[in-house]
Amino acid sequence: MVPRCGPDLTFAPGLVRAIVEHAYASGTAEIFLAAAPLGLVALIAIALLKEVPLGTRSGVERQMEQTQAAGAVAEGGGAEPRRREPEPTLAG
Secondary structure, X not given: OOOOOOOOOOOOOHHHHHHHHHHHHXXXXXXXXXXXXXXXXXXXXXXXXXXXXXOOOOHHHHHHHHHHHHHHHHOOOOXXXXXXXXXXXXXX
């Protein structure tokens, strides 16, 4: 048997069944009428967001750079470490 989501109206009198069904239908319609404009506003807001690029290096690459820089410092600073790229910011 499929579980029901709501009141069991199979044994309710006709008038009660009609009132409950009308209440569910009206409530569902009102929810969608309120959600549609909000969804449209959200879609427009998303379309207007400025794209911020993510980092260009993976975590493994950053870890390798840190390991190499730490090794160079431990050896007496033989090789100059690569310049770090600035991380992107949201301000802009």
